[in-house]
Amino acid sequence: MRTGLPRKRIAGYASRMSVRPGDRIDFMVSCEDVSDYAAEIVRLISGDHHPDGMGFVEEPVQTDIAAKHKGRFQQLYAGSFAVIDDIEAFRPVTDFTLQAMIWPTAPGKGRQTLMGRRLSANKTGFALVLDEAGALAVEIGDGKAIRTISTDTPLREREWAFVAATFNASNGTLKLYQEPVDSFNRSLAPNRREARVDGMKPATGRMPFMIAAAGASFGNGRLVADCHFNGKIDSPIAVAAELDRQAMESLRRPDCPLPTAILAAWDFAQAIPTDRIIDRSPFARHGRLINLPARAMKGHNWTGEILDWKQAPEQYGAIHFHDDDLYDAGWDVDVSLIVPGSLRSGVYAAKLTAGDEVEYIPFVVRPGRDQKKAGAVFLMPTASYMAYANERTGLEGGARIHAFTNHLVGLGPGDIWLNEHPEVGNSLYCHHSDGSGVCYSSRLRPILNFRPGITSAWIGAAGTAPWQFNADLALIGWLEARGIPYDVITDEDLHEEGFPLLDGYNAVLTGSHPEYYSKAMYEALVSYLGRGGRLMYLGGNGFYWRIAYHPILPGVIELRRAEDGIRDWVAEGGEYFHSFTGEYGGMWSRMGRPIHALVGVGMAAQGFDVSSYYRRMPGSRDPRASFIFDGVEDEVIGDFGTVGGGAAGLELDRYDRSQGSPAHALVLASSESHSDTYFPPPDEINNATAMMDGRQNANIRADLVFFETQGGGAVFSTGSISWIGSLSHNKCDNNVSRITENVLRRFLESERFVVP
Amino acid sequence: MSAEDPQVDQSRRDLIEEFRRKRIGRHSPDLRLLLNRMRMSEGKRPYILICTKPHREWCLGRKSGARGSEIEVMPEVIFHSPEEAEWEIFKRRWQELTGETLT
Numbered sequence: 001m002r003t004g005l006p007r008k009r010i011a012g013y014a015s016r017m018s019v020r021p022g023d024r025i026d027f028m029v030s031c032e033d034v035s036d037y038a039a040e041i042v043r044l045i046s047g048d049h050h051p052d053g054m055g056f057v058e059e060p061v062q063t064d065i066a067a068k069h070k071g072r073f074q075q076l077y078a079g080s081f082a083v084i085d086d087i088e089a090f091r092p093v094t095d096f097t098l099q100a101m102i103w104p105t106a107p108g109k110g111r112q113t114l115m116g117r118r119l120s121a122n123k124t125g126f127a128l129v130l131d132e133a134g135a136l137a138v139e140i141g142d143g144k145a146i147r148t149i150s151t152d153t154p155l156r157e158r159e160w161a162f163v164a165a166t167f168n169a170s171n172g173t174l175k176l177y178q179e180p181v182d183s184f185n186r187s188l189a190p191n192r193r194e195a196r197v198d199g200m201k202p203a204t205g206r207m208p209f210m211i212a213a214a215g216a217s218f219g220n221g222r223l224v225a226d227c228h229f230n231g232k233i234d235s236p237i238a239v240a241a242e243l244d245r246q247a248m249e250s251l252r253r254p255d256c257p258l259p260t261a262i263l264a265a266w267d268f269a270q271a272i273p274t275d276r277i278i279d280r281s282p283f284a285r286h287g288r289l290i291n292l293p294a295r296a297m298k299g300h301n302w303t304g305e306i307l308d309w310k311q312a313p314e315q316y317g318a319i320h321f322h323d324d325d326l327y328d329a330g331w332d333v334d335v336s337l338i339v340p341g342s343l344r345s346g347v348y349a350a351k352l353t354a355g356d357e358v359e360y361i362p363f364v365v366r367p368g369r370d371q372k373k374a375g376a377v378f379l380m381p382t383a384s385y386m387a388y389a390n391e392r393t394g395l396e397g398g399a400r401i402h403a404f405t406n407h408l409v410g411l412g413p414g415d416i417w418l419n420e421h422p423e424v425g426n427s428l429y430c431h432h433s434d435g436s437g438v439c440y441s442s443r444l445r446p447i448l449n450f451r452p453g454i455t456s457a458w459i460g461a462a463g464t465a466p467w468q469f470n471a472d473l474a475l476i477g478w479l480e481a482r483g484i485p486y487d488v489i490t491d492e493d494l495h496e497e498g499f500p501l502l503d504g505y506n507a508v509l510t511g512s513h514p515e516y517y518s519k520a521m522y523e524a525l526v527s528y529l530g531r532g533g534r535l536m537y538l539g540g541n542g543f544y545w546r547i548a549y550h551p552i553l554p555g556v557i558e559l560r561r562a563e564d565g566i567r568d569w570v571a572e573g574g575e576y577f578h579s580f581t582g583e584y585g586g587m588w589s590r591m592g593r594p595i596h597a598l599v600g601v602g603m604a605a606q607g608f609d610v611s612s613y614y615r616r617m618p619g620s621r622d623p624r625a626s627f628i629f630d631g632v633e634d635e636v637i638g639d640f641g642t643v644g645g646g647a648a649g650l651e652l653d654r655y656d657r658s659q660g661s662p663a664h665a666l667v668l669a670s671s672e673s674h675s676d677t678y679f680p681p682p683d684e685i686n687n688a689t690a691m692m693d694g695r696q697n698a699n700i701r702a703d704l705v706f707f708e709t710q711g712g713g714a715v716f717s718t719g720s721i722s723w724i725g726s727l728s729h730n731k732c733d734n735n736v737s738r739i740t741e742n743v744l745r746r747f748l749e750s751e752r753f754v755v756p
Numbered sequence: 757m758s759a760e761d762p763q764v765d766q767s768r769r770d771l772i773e774e775f776r777r778k779r780i781g782r783h784s785p786d787l788r789l790l791l792n793r794m795r796m797s798e799g800k801r802p803y804i805l806i807c808t809k810p811h812r813e814w815c816l817g818r819k820s821g822a823r824g825s826e827i828e829v830m831p832e833v834i835f836h837s838p839e840e841a842e843w844e845i846f847k848r849r850w851q852e853l854t855g856e857t858l859t
């Protein structure tokens with residue numbers, strides 16, 4: 001703890017993001033220097049601390065959760081690895097061969113374990129490792145001492161190598177084989193080392209056999225790992241005998257008979273969508289993956305001819321392990337709630353208080369199965385919250401961030417906590433510590449930017465713009481202020497239940513930035529619109545990326561930043577298909593589902609300094625739009641707001657016929673006068689010019705669009721992330737609020753819309 | 757960079773004035789170029805702000821982009837608006853690059 005910094009001392013997460021009355025939800029909490037805290041459940045209304053905002057508004061609700069709790073620290077154990085279930089098989093091993101193909105991404109970053117039954121504090125077992133210098137090494141421990149030999153030649157970063165170690169107890173010989181195999185203009189000099197360790201043999205220990213990490217401790221059902229490997233491992237094999245080099249080479253062929261002394265030959269090309277690794281030996285010594293290392297990764301034998309792992313899984317037999325992967329924090333439960341039937345649908349939080357320290361763990365209560373639905377439903381974009389979970393651009397942007405955003409970063413207590421706890425894991429905007437892109441994100445860990453009352457560290461001047469959850473909370477505050485009944489559901493609910501979840505609602509309201517959509521979510525919306533549903537897309541850069549929820553593991557999504565679009569990291573060629581589902585990843589617009597066709601507008605620009613306003617367009621005078629502008633005489637719309645000072649800002653979508661916007665859609669208003677730090681996304685830049693920025697480029701704008709659908713429904717799109725931030729201006733008496741309410745009230749009526 | 761295009765042209769007092777008048781948002785092309793150069797000049801430990809009261813008070817700090825790197829705090833350098841902070845950082849960088857103290 002450093003003095004002078006605001007400090008967050010309680011952090012937690014919930015077992016679920018969405019519950020019904022009667023469901024149980026658990027809260028896992030870790031405290032630093034907090035002996036006890038009070039817990040209560042509150043309903044969240046507004047988290048806007050902006051001087052012109054609604055303020056922080058919450059309402060306590062009656063539940064039977066325990067009010068007083070002891071504070072305790074719970075550790076986060078980041079880093080992925082595999083552990084083999086059959087512990088006993090590896091215990092008596094003396095002679096051994098360990099071999100694999102590896103692609104190290106951080107050789108030299110400390111000692112890293114490739115595989116073995118290690119050698120914990122009691123100096124037992126054996127392991128193939130990279131030593132501190134990044135050279136291949138083998139260790140054996142007889143219970144009294146550890147003996148290590150190394151090739152003393154560092155492996156090269158991001159180049160495939162064959163590595164192996166053998167031990168023969170009868171002659172006391174340890175051998176190492178380190179051979180680069182990537183032949184393109186690179187040195188192929190093999191490296192061998194041999195040493196005598198007379199009288200020594202690996203002692204039996206309690207540790208299971210592990211891949212990509214070593215065991216630090218193993219007790220109370222929890223295996224704690226250390227010495228994580230960063231990089232890919234392909235085709236690891238363990239044999240209870242010393243093999244010669246030729247026998248090792250034969251083993252690399254999948255059709256080669258396995259030696260009788262085989263311990264296991266893991267084939268990572270099998271069961272790619274799962275967290276299991278499969279042993280192709282007759283012993284079936286399968287294993288479990290912890291913390292979701294990346295799968296469907298190109299193997300050492302990838303030819304470049306096949307781009308879809310499903311077509312040639314044998315070329316995707318690598319798993320990329322990272323020392324900062326985290327799936328499920330696995331903390332013990334501190335607070336449990338059975339959701340009372342009296343709670344109406346809405347946004348809630350467990351509020352944990354210790355003096356001036358307050359932690360909120362938000363969750364949604366959706367309507368009960370037998371409850372009557374409200375007319376309007378807020379579809380909380382929780383997939384997008386997960387994509388941004390613990391996003392760290394403000395902390396890790398370096399000097400470039402000031403030029404990028406056109407203002408200084410402003411760190412809050414949550415950001416400082418994140419900086420001090422990198423082990424809480426990454427967002428889909430982050431790079432792993434080895435520089436590779438983060439393609440999985442889970443909600444089973446504290447998410448510091450999924451909180452009421454906070455702003456992003458880097459969005460808006462001095463980091464004062466709310467982003468995602470807290471930005472969307474302003475919509476809840478507005479619905480409450482305007483007395484409009486609403487239900488709340490989440491992306492995850494929509495993914496699991498599809499269209500029936502939306503059926504019966506007159507109007508679906510999105511959040512400010514519903515960027516990430518699974519196929520099931522997307523199709524549910526399309527089905528809803530096709531059956532007369534009304535959609536209010538109150539944001540920008542929506543429906544942009546395809547994601548996949550894991551079909552079995554709860555609370556985790558996958559993203560491949562493929563082909564095009566704004567990419568904070570770029571998926572490698574050949575790694576565009578999701579490992580969870582086999583689906584092609586990337587932008588929906590490139591998969592026959594243009595955003596423009598769905599909601600009338602699509603991604604046009606982003607910028608993060610100041611927002612602007614809309615000017616009315618001829619479409620607003622069309623009789624079809626008269627209900628929208630009822631009571632609005634102004635030509636300029638939204639030249640105010642708590643997000644950058646205007647309703648058109650941050651990320652903007654525009655109407656574009658050529659990209660699929662419906663011909664009959666009305667452009668009601670268009671934004672203008674954007675800053676020169678607003679730029680189009682890469683998918684709008686096929687050839688760079690000196691006229692791309694918001695000062696010179698007429699395509700950098702948000703279009704306010706309305707259109708009717710064939711099923712009697714309609715779509716209203718704002719095309720701007722900051723729109724919701726203008727709703728509450730002047731106690732909701734303003735043209736953004738009026739337009740939004742005019743649309744919503746009409747959408748709630750059953751009278752059909754007619755396509756002209 | 758060349759003699760005709762120095763990193764920071766001290767004679768461009770108009771750009772200083774432009775920034776002083778409007779510190780966040782749209783800028784002229786020449787000021788944008790100057791700001792980008794000044795902002796990228798800091799290298800490894802750029803200035804950042806630490807928010808001490810939401811939307812109302814910040815103090816100055818520095819932090820590298822490295823994960824988990826130390827956040828250096830200057831609790832005595834306090835700002836009450838983002839614009840105030842931008843001007844202070846502008847002056848500091850100007851001083852570092854030209855040796856001239858702006859007031």
Ligand SMILES: [Fe+2]
Pocket residue numbers: 513515541
């Ligand atoms: Fe985004």
